[in-house]
Amino acid sequence: MDRLDAMQVLLTAVECGSLSKASRRLGQPLATVSRKVSDLEDHLRAELLIRSSRGLELTPAGRTYIAAARTVLEQLHEAERAAAGEYVEPKGDLVVTAPVMFGRLHVLPVVTAFLAAFREVSVALMLTDRVTYFLDDQVDVALRIGDLPDSGLIATRLGAVRRVTCASPAYLASRAAPVTPQDLVGHDMISFGSVSFPTTWRYSSNGKEVAVPFRSRLSVSTVEAAIDAGVAGAGLIRTLSYQVVDPVRDGRLRLLLEGFEPAPRPVHIVYDKRNRLPLKLRAFVDFAVPRLRERLSAVQI
Structure with a gap:
């Protein structure tokens, strides 16, 4: 049994609240996830999880073990970074995640400039609209749009975007x-x-929420398709402001109901809190923050 792998599976199951959800997040069969947790319990000769119709609940032994397992995995990642020389100079692999369209339009240009400046760093840019997890997905830094939950993560605000309603002049x-x-x-x-x-x-x-339910005449799966349909005159669209800067500025779309927009949504760069930051991470944050702030300021409409 790979105990470190079993620890990670157990942590994922606890965070997800069920073995089936952990199976989907990890991309492993449910039977494999269940077996790894059971093997760990057999090895420890202790019951860690209580499985019920309501989900998973930690036993007292499980709560103690989970706390220790988190510490062990964090120390392991820290040791690997130190051994790789990531505290001596900016070097190594960096995993950055961002929403798909924001990442393509704004994060990718910053990443390519960063790579030109730091030749010893490689970046894996993960563009996804799902919520990523720093430990499970091995993420070093994330760009997040919207309010952040309370956590031990460090967040630096870059700006804000509006949720706007648009339609074409036609x-x-x-x-x-x-x-x-x-x-x-x-x-x-x-x-x-x-x-x-x-x-x-x-x-x-007037400080109160107004909900407008409707049945759409056209449903699409990407924001780019919605914008194209809106420009073509198919109806009203609702997007984040940075997504429609060009068609609004060149007159292909008009902003509507600006006085009724909800509060702008903050944009943050987020990374894990550690005693020592690998230099590659510190270098990227210091490089990206002013450039992303400038880009967000330039796309206000």
């Missing part, structure tokens, strides 16, 4: 532009969900 030439959220009723809407189920757009009015 669409608005045939339909009256909405003045209030309630005016959206009867408009053709483009959404990211199923056309079979109601979607809700939420606005703010």
